[in-house]
Amino acid sequence: xxxxxxxxxxxxxxxxxxxxxxxxxxxxxxxxxxxxxxxxxxxxxxxxxxxxxxxxxxxxxxxxxxx
Amino acid sequence: xxxxxxxxxxxxxxxxxxxxxxxxxxxxxxxxxxxxxxxxxxxxxxxxxxxxxxxxxxxxxxxxxxxxxxxxxxxxxxxxxxxxxxxxxxxxxxxxxxxxxxxxxxxxxxxxxxxxxxxxxxxxxxxxxxxxxxxxxxxxxxxxxxxxxxxxxxxxxxxxxxxxxxxxxxxxxxxxxxxxxxxxxxxxxxxxxxxxxxxxxxxxxxxxxxxxxxxxxxxxxxxxxxxxxxxxxxxxxxxxxxxxxxxxxxxxxxxxxxxxxxxxxxxxxxxxxxxxxxxxxxxxxxxxxxxxxxxxxxxxxxxxxxxxxxxxxxxxxxxxxxxxxxxxxxxxxxxxxxxxxxxxxxxxxxxxxxxxxxxxxxxxxxxxxxxxxxxxxxxxxxxxxxxxxxxxxxxxxxxxxxxxxxxxxxxxxxxxxxxxxxxxxxxxxxxxxxxxxxxxxxxxxxxxxxxxxxxxxxxxxxxxxxxxxxxxxxxxxxxxxxxxxxxxxxxxxxxxxxxxxxxxxxxxxxxxxxxxxxxxxxxxxxxxxxxxxxxxxxxxxxxxxxxxxxxxxxxxxxxxxxxxxxxxxxxxxxxxxxxxxxxxxxxxxxxxxxxxxxxxxxxxxxxxxxxxxxxxxxxxxxxxxxxxxxxxxxxxxxxxxxxxxxxxxxx
Numbered sequence: 001x002x003x004x005x006x007x008x009x010x011x012x013x014x015x016x017x018x019x020x021x022x023x024x025x026x027x028x029x030x031x032x033x034x035x036x037x038x039x040x041x042x043x044x045x046x047x048x049x050x051x052x053x054x055x056x057x058x059x060x061x062x063x064x065x066x067x
Numbered sequence: 068x069x070x071x072x073x074x075x076x077x078x079x080x081x082x083x084x085x086x087x088x089x090x091x092x093x094x095x096x097x098x099x100x101x102x103x104x105x106x107x108x109x110x111x112x113x114x115x116x117x118x119x120x121x122x123x124x125x126x127x128x129x130x131x132x133x134x135x136x137x138x139x140x141x142x143x144x145x146x147x148x149x150x151x152x153x154x155x156x157x158x159x160x161x162x163x164x165x166x167x168x169x170x171x172x173x174x175x176x177x178x179x180x181x182x183x184x185x186x187x188x189x190x191x192x193x194x195x196x197x198x199x200x201x202x203x204x205x206x207x208x209x210x211x212x213x214x215x216x217x218x219x220x221x222x223x224x225x226x227x228x229x230x231x232x233x234x235x236x237x238x239x240x241x242x243x244x245x246x247x248x249x250x251x252x253x254x255x256x257x258x259x260x261x262x263x264x265x266x267x268x269x270x271x272x273x274x275x276x277x278x279x280x281x282x283x284x285x286x287x288x289x290x291x292x293x294x295x296x297x298x299x300x301x302x303x304x305x306x307x308x309x310x311x312x313x314x315x316x317x318x319x320x321x322x323x324x325x326x327x328x329x330x331x332x333x334x335x336x337x338x339x340x341x342x343x344x345x346x347x348x349x350x351x352x353x354x355x356x357x358x359x360x361x362x363x364x365x366x367x368x369x370x371x372x373x374x375x376x377x378x379x380x381x382x383x384x385x386x387x388x389x390x391x392x393x394x395x396x397x398x399x400x401x402x403x404x405x406x407x408x409x410x411x412x413x414x415x416x417x418x419x420x421x422x423x424x425x426x427x428x429x430x431x432x433x434x435x436x437x438x439x440x441x442x443x444x445x446x447x448x449x450x451x452x453x454x455x456x457x458x459x460x461x462x463x464x465x466x467x468x469x470x471x472x473x474x475x476x477x478x479x480x481x482x483x484x485x486x487x488x489x490x491x492x493x494x495x496x497x498x499x500x501x502x503x504x505x506x507x508x509x510x511x512x513x514x515x516x517x518x519x520x521x522x523x524x525x526x527x528x529x530x531x532x533x534x535x536x537x538x539x540x541x542x543x544x545x546x547x548x549x550x551x552x553x554x555x556x557x558x559x560x561x562x563x564x565x566x567x568x569x570x571x572x573x574x575x576x577x578x579x580x581x582x583x584x585x586x587x588x589x590x591x592x593x594x595x596x597x598x599x600x601x602x603x604x605x606x607x608x609x610x611x612x613x614x615x616x617x618x619x620x621x622x623x624x625x626x627x628x629x630x631x632x633x634x635x636x637x638x639x640x641x642x643x644x645x646x647x648x649x650x651x652x653x654x655x656x657x658x659x660x661x662x663x664x665x666x667x668x669x670x671x672x673x674x675x676x677x678x679x680x681x682x683x684x685x686x687x688x689x690x691x692x693x694x695x696x697x698x699x700x701x702x703x704x705x706x707x708x709x710x711x712x713x714x715x716x717x718x
Contacts, residue, residue, distance in 0.1 A: 005104060008096060009111050013118045018110035025106070 078137040085129035121707055128704035132697045139693035156198040157251025160241045161188060161213075163204045163225060164259040165633070166232040167604075167649040168656075170383040171260070171298045173678070179381075180294040181227060184258035185220045187292060187678060192216040199250070203240050205232035205265075206605060206633040210244050228633035229383055229649040230605030232265040235272050238289075242279040245287060254288045255280075261295040261659045264652035268659065268667050277671045289673035295658050296678075301325040302333060303384035303654045304376045306646075307356070310590075310597045311391045313423045316361045318389060320374060323654050327353040337361060339372040341622060356516060367393050369600075369644055371637040373623050384654060386623055388637050390600035390646035397589055399426040399444040400437050402452075404476060411568035411576040412446050415585040424589070431456075439463045443592035444585070446471045448567065450479035457483055465557030467595025469588040472563045474532035482536070484554050484561060489533030492548075499527035500566075500573075502550055505542035510553060511562060511584040512542055526580050528573035531566040538563065551584075560591060602645045604635050615641030 026042070033040035043052055101107055169181040176183060192200065193216065200213040206228045213219060234257065241255045259265060280289060307319040322333060332347045339361050348357060363370065371390040378385055399416035403409040409428055417424040429436060431449040434456045445460060447470060452460050461484070464470050474488050481487065494500050502523045505512045512521050523542065531548070538552035541562075554561045564584070568576035575581050602609040610632060611617045619626050621637040631638075635648050659667070661675065 003104075006098075007104075007107055007111055009107065013122070014107075014110040018106050021106040021109040022103075 072141045075137065075141040078140065079134055081137060082130045082134040084133065085126055089126055125704050125707045128700045128707065132700035132704065135693045135697035135700060139690040139697065143689050143693065155252060156195055156254050158199045158201060158245075158253040159192065159195070160201045160203065160210075160244060160250075160253065160255045161219075162234070162237040162241055162255065162257045162259075163202060164232040164234070164237075164257075164265060165205045165225070165228045165230065166260075166262065166265060167227075167229045167383040167635075167653040168262050168381070169232075169260050169294070170227050171301065171381040173294065173296050174299050179227065180260050180296075181225070181258075182220065183678065184292055184294055185225055188256065188258065189216040189219050198254075201244065201250075203237055203244070205234075205237060206230050208236060208240060210240060223627065223629040226627065226630050227383065228604065228630065229635035229647070229653075230633045231603075231650040231652055232259070232262075234259060234266045235270055235276060238276050239272070239279070242276070242283065245283050250285075252285060253283075254290060256290045256292060258292040259294065261293050261664070262652070262655075263657040263659050264650075264655065266659045266664075266667065268663060273667055277668060280671045289668070289671060291664065291673060291675045293661075293675060293677045297658075298325040298380060298656065301380045301384070302376050303381070304335070304374055304387050305384075305651070305654060306374060306387040306389045306648065308594050308597055309389040309391055309601075309646075310593055311363065311394050313394070314363055314365065316363050316370075316389075316391055318359045318361065318374065320357055320359055320387075322348065322350050322355045322357075322376070323384075324350065324353055325656070333376055336375045337372065338375075338622065339363070340370045358516065369393060371620055371644065371646060373621055373637070375623065383635075383649060386635070387648055388621060388623075388635060388646040390637055390644050391597065392600060392644070394423070396423045396425045397444075397593055398438070398442045399424070399446060399585075399589060400442055401426055401428045401446045401448070402431055402434050402437075403428060403446070403448045404431070406476075407569045407571075407576070408448050408473070408567045411581065412448065412585070415568070415581045416444065416446065416589060418582070435459075439468070442468065443596070444469045444471060444589045446473070446585070448473040448475070450475045450477075451481040451483035451487065453481050453483070461556065464559035464561055467558040467592065469559060469592030470561040471585065471588050472561060473567055474565060476567075484536075484556060486534065486536035486538060486552075486554065486563060489535045491530060491532050494529045499529060500531060500544045500546070500548075501528075502526050502542055503545035503547075505551070510541035510551065511587045512551065512580070521583055522579045525577070526573065526575060528566045528575070530572040534563050534565050558595065560588075562588060600644055600646055602647045603650050604647050605633055605650075609638075609645065609647045611640050615643070620644075 030040050030042075041052075041056070043049070163181070163184070165181060169184075170179045172178065173180055173183055178186070192198070200216060200219075201210050202213050202219070202222070202224060203210045204224045207224060209224075211224060213222070219225060238255065238257070244250070245253055245255075280287065301324065303323040305321045305323070307321050309316060309318050311317075316339065318337075320335075324331075330349055330351050332349050334345060334347050336343055336345045337359065344361075348355065359374075361372075369390070369392045371388070373386050373388045375386040401409060401412050401416065403412065413426045413428060417426040431452070434452065437445070437459070439459060439462070442463070445463065445468065447460070451457075451472070460470065472483075472486075474491075478491070479488055505521075505523050507514045507520065512523055514520050528544075531544070531550075534549045534552050536552075536554075538554045540549050540552050542550040544550050544565075548565070550565055552563045554563070562584070564575075566573040566575055568581050570576065617631055618639045619631070619636050620639055623636065626634050626636060637644070637646050639645075664675065
């Protein structure tokens, strides 16, 4: 979907490697956020994004008020 | 490896099914739109290596499992006589040993080795591509085409005989056959019980045989089917000699058994001119020799009979035949210079109690008057013969006659049979020459049947002559000079004794030594009259001459007319009466070992198969091994196909 590249793959054969590649990516992102003192939140696409954004903004508000 | 159901091997095409399915599956795929290409590309790169290998192993296991199943269904054979060889043979030349020893049953089997060999050969030929079959049997030595392996066991030229076999002659015949005819790819199969006397390793012709095999125009394989298992529970009987003496028949018999077990009482049946009697003999070791005297009555006709023991694992050696002629007195000629020696020699050769013995004294000048045909023993106490008399004497000995040669009183330079008399020696005063050493198992001074020794130490001599020439020493004086020597000439024997039965020479006349020596020599010479009625199965003497008809006289068994020439029995051949027996060598169990076979066939490529007689088939089916292999491949495939446990990935 990113481009027109087509790959023939056997799902049974590549499933584990695919998951491992994803886990490695997520681990790398997490480590990078930690290194730059950034907050890290792992959100999946099946969660309600309005609620997530609301909670995030709400959590940050008291910090600004104390200033 | 060969197969019983060779046509089913076409099913091996089914082994390609997993490969075909795999290739078809590769063409069938579902298109899925995918966003996270980075991970997908990474995953496909990772799986390329070992995953592909795993998949190939799974594919191979499936293919091999199907192939193993097809092989198992085709019923493969291993270990056969024509094992692992090519099936593309044009001619098989079967050399069959039909000797009497091949009738021995193999241990654990009720069929003879010969029958077992024929069955094995027939089964092996069934697995080949219908090659031409040529049979050369050991009895006739004639090559004959066999139309089908199925008739092999029915041919008269494969039936049992009482003959011996000559394997070198058979292989030579096979080589000649291949050279004379275009036999194509040929195999020579030898079926034999590996008896040493049949293979004759000492024969010089083996070098020529090996060269002949190597030089054959097309590649010829030699296969040896060895049926060398030792006999079990076998008892053989043999008539060593038979002679008629004053109204009775004296048989010299020998019993041989395969095991040296404890004492056994063996029932023996004697049949003389159709009248049967029986008694028992106790045997303790592996062989036992004894005499049997059978009354013949007053009629002076020729006659015949047989001696037999109960049937066992080899029927062929349970019987031995004999025949005899009319009674005639034993005749000894004493060619002598005269004097005391002649008297003692006459007495020793025809003792007063021996009515059937006659001795005739003549001078050397009258030696041409000897009736050679009717004489058993010639005693020559004179200068050695020369000229026509020497030739006649030699011919007499060659045809089985016996000669006892004693020293002349005067010196003589004449040589006879390569022997001559040397100087006369006299013992020192008051001393004697005595016998120090003599052969107790062979020769005229041998021990009696019960082990009784000849009282040789009693012999004392004061005068003797040395014996010059090459001969076998049978007894020696205490100063190592020869006392008795032997020269074997043709079928007969000449004995030289270095002193005289004359009290001016020795006490040889005391009869302790002289009587047994002379009587044994007479017996030896007499044997040729008995041997006139004896022949060996398969020998020239046992064949019917032109114009002679063959009729079996004994009541032991009936003969197949086509095989009669090779069978033991009492036969009338024209005017001749013959007791035909198996050769002595067939009772002597000496085997050619595998190492000896290899050295005998040095430089020749051959394959040896040993039939121990414990299996119905030379070949073993190994379909079970292929089924197990199939199972292993399927289990391997199942294990490789197992999905690894998927670890739940934490968000």
